[in-house]
Amino acid sequence: MTGARRAALVTGASRGIGREIAGRLAEEGFDLTLSARGADALREAAAECAKRGGTRVRTVPADMAADDDVQRVVEAHRMAYGRLDLLVLSAGVGSAGPLGNYPSHRFDKQFAVNVRGPFLLIDACMELLRDTAPARIVAISSITGLAPEPGLAAYGASKAALTALCAAVNTEVSAAGVTATAICPGYVDTDMSVWNHDRVPPTEMITSGDIAELVVTMTRLSPQAVVPYLPVVRAGAALWQA
Numbered sequence: 516m517t518g519a520r521r522a523a524l525v526t527g528a529s530r531g532i533g534r535e536i537a538g539r540l541a542e543e544g545f546d547l548t549l550s551a552r553g554a555d556a557l558r559e560a561a562a563e564c565a566k567r568g569g570t571r572v573r574t575v576p577a578d579m580a581a582d583d584d585v586q587r588v589v590e591a592h593r594m595a596y597g598r599l600d601l602l603v604l605s606a607g608v609g610s611a612g613p614l615g616n617y618p619s620h621r622f623d624k625q626f627a628v629n630v631r632g633p634f635l636l637i638d639a640c641m642e643l644l645r646d647t648a649p650a651r652i653v654a655i656s657s658i659t660g661l662a663p664e665p666g667l668a669a670y671g672a673s674k675a676a677l678t679a680l681c682a683a684v685n686t687e688v689s690a691a692g693v694t695a696t697a698i699c700p701g702y703v704d705t706d707m708s709v710w711n712h713d714r715v716p717p718t719e720m721i722t723s724g725d726i727a728e729l730v731v732t733m734t735r736l737s738p739q740a741v742v743p744y745l746p747v748v749r750a751g752a753a754l755w756q757a
C-alpha cells in the first residue's frame with residue numbers, strides 16, 4: 516500500500532446521492548476517485564470535495580455500461596492510491612413505465628448500468644479490496660428491489676439483482692474482510708426523483724445527506740459486522756412504498 520490515508524472510489528459522483536457521499540467522505544479524510552460520464556460536472560464535484568476535506572481527488576469520466584471504461588476507472592484508482600477501503604456504487608438509471616409494450620432497450624439499459632456495471636466493477640476491484648481489507652462495498656440500491664411497485668418492474672428487478680449481488684459478495688469474501696451493503700432507499704430528493712414531485716413533494720423525500728451519513732456509518736463498523744442490506748423508508752403510513 517502506498518498511503519496511510521483511506522481511499523474510496525465513488526461512481527455516480529457527479530450529482531445527487533453519489534456527489535453528497537463523495538463530499539462526506541472528503542470530510543472524513545478519504546482520498547477519492549470520482550466517476551460518472553459527464554466530465555464537467557465531475558470536475559465541479561471534485562472542487563467541492565477539495566473544499567470540504569482537502570483530500571486528494573481524482574476524476575475519471577466513464578460509462579458504467581462500457582466494459583473498458585469500468586476497467587479504466589479501477590486501474591486509474593489503483594495507480595493513484597494503491598488501496599481501496601471503500602467502493603461506492605451510486606451510478607444508476609431508472610425508467611418508469613407500465614407493463615405492456617415496455618421498450619426492451621430501457622430494460623437493457625437499466626440492467627447494464629444498475630447490475631452489470633456494478634458486477635464488473637466489484638470483480639475488477641476485488642484484488643485491491645482484498646489486499647486493503649478490512650474494506651467495504653456500499654451499493655445504492657432501492658426499496659423497489661425489496662417491495663415491488665407498479666410502473667417500476669424493470670427498475671425494481673435491476674435493484675433486486677443489485678441487492679442480491681451484495682449478499683453474494685458477503686458469502687464469498689466477508690470472512691476475508693471485504694463486506695458489502697445494499698442501501699435500499701425510498702424516494703431521495705435528487706434530479707432522479709423530480710418526475711414524481713406531483714405525487715411525493717421533495718420535502719417528504721429522504722435527503723442525500725441521510726444516505727451519505729449511512730455510508731460513513733458503514734465505514735465505522737468492525738469487519739465482523741455485516742449489513743447485507745439496509746432499507747430506508749420515508750415517514751408516513753405506507754412503510755414499504757418508494
Ligand SMILES: NC(=O)c1ccc[n+]([C@@H]2O[C@H](COP(=O)([O-])OP(=O)(O)OC[C@H]3O[C@@H](n4cnc5c(N)ncnc54)[C@H](OP(=O)(O)O)[C@@H]3O)[C@@H](O)[C@H]2O)c1
Nearest residue numbers: 527529530531532551552553578579606607702703705707
Ligand atoms: N433519487 C431517488 O429517489 C433514489 C431512490 C433510491 C435509489 N436511488 C439510486 O441511487 C443512485 C443515485 O441516484 P441519484 O438520485 O443520485 O440520481 P442522479 O442524480 O440522476 O445521479 C445519477 C448519477 O449516476 C451517473 N450515471 C448515470 N448513468 C451512468 C452511466 N451509464 N455510467 C456512469 N455513470 C452514470 C450520473 O452521471 P452522468 O449522467 O454524468 O453519467 C450521476 O452522477 C442510483 O443508483 C439510483 O437508482 C435513487
